Amino acid sequence: MSFASEVSATDNWRDVSLTAGARAISLGGDFLAATALVLAFQQRGDSGYGVAALLLASTVPIVVLGRLGGRLADRFDSRRLLTAVEGAARDRGLTTLRLDTRGDLTEARALYAACGYREVEARERRRFADHWFVKDLRLG
Numbered sequence: 001m002s003f004a005s006e007v008s009a010t011d012n013w014r015d016v017s018l019t020a021g022a023r024a025i026s027l028g029g030d031f032l033a034a035t036a037l038v039l040a041f042q043q044r045g046d047s048g049y050g051v052a053a054l055l056l057a058s059t060v061p062i063v064v065l066g067r068l069g070g071r072l073a074d075r076f077d078s079r080r081l082l083t084a085v086e087g088a089a090r091d092r093g094l095t096t097l098r099l100d101t102r103g104d105l106t107e108a109r110a111l112y113a114a115c116g117y118r119e120v121e122a123r124e125r126r127r128f129a130d131h132w133f134v135k136d137l138r139l140g
Contacts, residue, residue, distance in 0.1 A: 034058065082115055090137050097137060098123070103130035 034055065041051050072081060089097055099117060101108045109131055113119075117133035 078111055079115060082111065086115075086135070086137060095136065095138050097135045099133045099135075100126070100129035101131050101133075102128050109133075 037054055038051050041054060086097060097117075099112060101112070109119075112133045115135070116139075117135045120132050120134045122129070122132050
Protein backbone atom coordinates (compact mmCIF):
# COMPACT_ATOMS: atom_id res chain seq x y z
CA MET A 1 0.00 0.00 0.00
CA SER A 2 1.41 3.37 -0.99
CA PHE A 3 0.61 6.65 0.72
CA ALA A 4 2.14 8.71 -2.07
CA SER A 5 0.08 9.99 -4.94
CA GLU A 6 0.75 8.80 -8.43
CA VAL A 7 3.39 11.27 -9.61
CA SER A 8 5.91 10.68 -12.33
CA ALA A 9 9.63 10.85 -11.60
CA THR A 10 10.02 13.93 -13.82
CA ASP A 11 7.42 15.79 -11.75
CA ASN A 12 9.34 14.99 -8.57
CA TRP A 13 12.61 16.29 -10.02
CA ARG A 14 10.86 19.38 -11.35
CA ASP A 15 9.66 20.13 -7.82
CA VAL A 16 13.13 19.54 -6.41
CA SER A 17 14.75 21.84 -8.96
CA LEU A 18 12.15 24.57 -8.33
CA THR A 19 12.66 24.28 -4.58
CA ALA A 20 16.45 24.32 -4.91
CA GLY A 21 16.32 27.38 -7.15
CA ALA A 22 13.99 29.23 -4.81
CA ARG A 23 16.19 28.35 -1.84
CA ALA A 24 19.30 29.60 -3.68
CA ILE A 25 17.58 32.93 -4.42
CA SER A 26 16.45 33.20 -0.81
CA LEU A 27 19.95 32.49 0.52
CA GLY A 28 21.39 35.06 -1.88
CA GLY A 29 18.95 37.66 -0.58
CA ASP A 30 19.76 36.79 3.02
CA PHE A 31 23.46 37.12 2.29
CA LEU A 32 23.03 40.50 0.59
CA ALA A 33 20.91 41.83 3.46
CA ALA A 34 23.43 40.69 6.07
CA THR A 35 26.30 42.18 4.05
CA ALA A 36 24.48 45.51 3.72
CA LEU A 37 23.84 45.62 7.47
CA VAL A 38 27.45 44.76 8.29
CA LEU A 39 28.68 47.50 5.94
CA ALA A 40 26.25 49.97 7.49
CA PHE A 41 27.59 49.09 10.95
CA GLN A 42 31.14 49.56 9.71
CA GLN A 43 30.30 52.92 8.15
CA ARG A 44 28.80 54.07 11.47
CA GLY A 45 32.01 53.10 13.22
CA ASP A 46 30.57 50.25 15.29
CA SER A 47 32.91 47.63 16.68
CA GLY A 48 33.11 43.97 15.81
CA TYR A 49 30.91 43.24 18.83
CA GLY A 50 28.05 45.16 17.22
CA VAL A 51 28.38 43.13 14.04
CA ALA A 52 28.52 39.88 16.03
CA ALA A 53 25.41 40.89 17.99
CA LEU A 54 23.62 41.67 14.73
CA LEU A 55 24.45 38.28 13.24
CA LEU A 56 23.48 36.47 16.45
CA ALA A 57 20.19 38.38 16.62
CA SER A 58 19.29 37.12 13.16
CA THR A 59 20.18 33.48 13.90
CA VAL A 60 19.23 32.74 17.51
CA PRO A 61 15.43 33.20 17.16
CA ILE A 62 15.26 30.68 14.32
CA VAL A 63 17.27 28.10 16.23
CA VAL A 64 15.39 28.55 19.51
CA LEU A 65 11.84 29.13 18.28
CA GLY A 66 11.93 26.50 15.55
CA ARG A 67 12.33 23.74 18.10
CA LEU A 68 9.91 25.36 20.51
CA GLY A 69 7.17 25.70 17.89
CA GLY A 70 7.27 22.01 17.03
CA ARG A 71 7.17 21.00 20.68
CA LEU A 72 4.24 23.29 21.41
CA ALA A 73 2.31 21.85 18.49
CA ASP A 74 2.97 18.31 19.69
CA ARG A 75 2.40 18.87 23.40
CA PHE A 76 -0.62 21.15 23.66
CA ASP A 77 -4.16 21.04 22.37
CA SER A 78 -4.39 22.84 19.02
CA ARG A 79 -7.53 24.68 20.07
CA ARG A 80 -5.78 26.13 23.14
CA LEU A 81 -2.79 27.20 21.03
CA LEU A 82 -5.08 28.88 18.51
CA THR A 83 -6.94 30.65 21.32
CA ALA A 84 -3.61 31.86 22.75
CA VAL A 85 -2.57 33.20 19.34
CA GLU A 86 -5.90 35.02 19.04
CA GLY A 87 -5.42 36.55 22.49
CA ALA A 88 -1.92 37.71 21.63
CA ALA A 89 -3.21 39.22 18.38
CA ARG A 90 -5.98 41.07 20.26
CA ASP A 91 -3.44 42.38 22.78
CA ARG A 92 -1.45 43.85 19.92
CA GLY A 93 -4.48 45.60 18.45
CA LEU A 94 -5.21 43.26 15.55
CA THR A 95 -8.86 42.94 14.58
CA THR A 96 -8.74 40.13 12.02
CA LEU A 97 -6.88 36.84 11.65
CA ARG A 98 -6.56 35.14 8.27
CA LEU A 99 -5.48 31.53 7.90
CA ASP A 100 -5.05 29.18 4.98
CA THR A 101 -4.59 25.45 4.73
CA ARG A 102 -4.30 22.65 2.24
CA GLY A 103 -7.35 20.73 1.14
CA ASP A 104 -6.18 17.42 2.57
CA LEU A 105 -5.80 18.79 6.12
CA THR A 106 -9.36 18.11 7.18
CA GLU A 107 -8.48 18.28 10.88
CA ALA A 108 -7.17 21.83 10.51
CA ARG A 109 -10.25 22.90 8.57
CA ALA A 110 -12.52 21.37 11.24
CA LEU A 111 -10.51 23.11 14.00
CA TYR A 112 -10.81 26.50 12.32
CA ALA A 113 -14.56 26.07 11.82
CA ALA A 114 -15.02 24.97 15.44
CA CYS A 115 -13.08 28.03 16.66
CA GLY A 116 -15.31 30.46 14.80
CA TYR A 117 -13.40 30.99 11.57
CA ARG A 118 -15.44 31.29 8.41
CA GLU A 119 -14.26 30.11 5.04
CA VAL A 120 -13.81 32.91 2.49
CA GLU A 121 -12.76 33.31 -1.11
CA ALA A 122 -9.06 33.10 -1.86
CA ARG A 123 -7.13 36.37 -1.67
CA GLU A 124 -4.38 34.90 -3.83
CA ARG A 125 -3.47 31.61 -5.45
CA ARG A 126 -0.75 29.59 -3.78
CA ARG A 127 0.37 26.06 -4.37
CA PHE A 128 -0.34 24.57 -0.95
CA ALA A 129 -3.30 26.71 0.09
CA ASP A 130 -6.71 25.47 -0.97
CA HIS A 131 -8.93 26.91 1.77
CA TRP A 132 -8.88 30.35 3.38
CA PHE A 133 -10.41 31.32 6.72
CA VAL A 134 -11.09 34.62 8.48
CA LYS A 135 -12.05 35.49 12.04
CA ASP A 136 -13.06 38.92 13.33
CA LEU A 137 -11.35 39.20 16.71
CA ARG A 138 -13.67 42.00 17.86
CA LEU A 139 -16.56 39.51 18.02
CA GLY A 140 -14.88 37.32 20.60
